[in-house]
Every structure is written in C-alpha cells, then in structure tokens.
Amino acid sequence: MDRRRLAAIARRLAKAYGTPPPPRHLPPIEELVLTVLSQHTSDTNRDRAYADLRKRFPTWDEVADAPLPALARAIRSGGLGPTKAVRLRAMLRGIRESGVALDERALTTMADADLWDTLVALPGVGPKTAACVLLFSLDRPYFPVDTHVHRLARRLGLVPVRADAVATQAAFQESVPPESMYSLHMNLIRHGRAVCVAIRPRCSECVLADLCPRIGVRDSR
Numbered sequence: 001m002d003r004r005r006l007a008a009i010a011r012r013l014a015k016a017y018g019t020p021p022p023p024r025h026l027p028p029i030e031e032l033v034l035t036v037l038s039q040h041t042s043d044t045n046r047d048r049a050y051a052d053l054r055k056r057f058p059t060w061d062e063v064a065d066a067p068l069p070a071l072a073r074a075i076r077s078g079g080l081g082p083t084k085a086v087r088l089r090a091m092l093r094g095i096r097e098s099g100v101a102l103d104e105r106a107l108t109t110m111a112d113a114d115l116w117d118t119l120v121a122l123p124g125v126g127p128k129t130a131a132c133v134l135l136f137s138l139d140r141p142y143f144p145v146d147t148h149v150h151r152l153a154r155r156l157g158l159v160p161v162r163a164d165a166v167a168t169q170a171a172f173q174e175s176v177p178p179e180s181m182y183s184l185h186m187n188l189i190r191h192g193r194a195v196c197v198a199i200r201p202r203c204s205e206c207v208l209a210d211l212c213p214r215i216g217v218r219d220s221r
C-alpha cells in the first residue's frame, strides 16, 4: 500500500469529518455477541434481541449451555434465531474450551497476537470481527475492513481491484500507523456511507477526488 497516499487520504478525511466519537469499549464477549446478533438486521432489532437474551440467560455460561431451541426463542426478535443461536453457542463454547472464563474480563489480558489467533480460531469469527473486538473493545491497533472500507480501498487504488477483504485487511494492518487506525477506519466508513456509496458514488462532491484514480466511475465495485 502506498503509505504517502494513504496518509494524504487520512488527512483529507480527518479534515472533512473531524475526530470520530470514541469507541464503545464493550467487554470483548459482549462485542462478539452483538456482532452475531447484528447480522442481517437493524441496530434496533439487534439491541432488542440482546436485551431479551440477557434477561432469559443472565450469564454467558448459561448461554453456552442453553438448549438451541430455547436460545433461538430468546433472540428471535433479531431475526434468524435458529442460525444465530448455533453461532452464539459455538462461539462461547469455543472461548470456554480455549481455557478462558466467560466473564466481563474474558480475553482482556491476552497479548495482541494471542488474542487475534484465539478470536479467528472461533467458529464464525473472521478477521473483520476479530479486528473489531481488538480495536473497539480494547484499543488494540487492528484495522477492521467492512464492506465500505473494502470498496473505498479498491476504488482509491490502495489495494488491487481483485483484493478480497482478508488481503485488504492485511494491507491496512501493515501500512496504517497504530495511532491512526481507529480514526481512519471510522472516517472511511463515514465517507463510504455519505459520498463513496456503492452505487453511483458522488465523485463531484468528494474530498478525495484528486487522489482517486477511479473518479467518474459509476459502477458498484
């Protein structure tokens, strides 16, 4: 990744959008559970399912030991209850089987690399979720690549057009200074939602236009 261009993009976005609000710093298990519950639903439904889950099963051990039908019922307000129940239970059991107690402090004291390896080894947890937990829960320097970041990285020529999300995450991870990871991640998402949208990006309003090799492109890549 071209670090000078990346730095210019980061500066331009910081000027346009300012300093993003701080991360929510939820305990890692909570962040992981919310990630599963947020799949294919709105934030409102995710939060409702989370509240229902905590009411029905107050501890994470109870969730890990719950029968799947009861678990699916508890989270049904978030949609895809049976599928998410399987994922949630497998994930929590995976953490427990790695020797970590399922409490508020779970995973918080592990070194970065060990935590990364533990997270990506869990069923249903990929590099994006692992990086979110490290960055948002624990302020560790990891760069999550969601759909917006992935799209912008390819349009801006920061990674090859055919780079997948995993390769894009590795490229950002290697190139972004640790202290800039959170703000750049947040500002790329903001730009991807507001201007460099998937279909018909608003290139004429874009603060990155002179840095973008794809200006004027109107496809959804």
Ligand code: SF4
Residues within 6 Å of the ligand: 155, 156, 195, 196, 197, 201, 202, 203, 206, 207, 208, 209, 212, 213, 214, 215, 216, 217
């Ligand atoms: S110029 Fe267009 S394609 Fe390039 S980053 Fe801006 S909105 Fe996206």
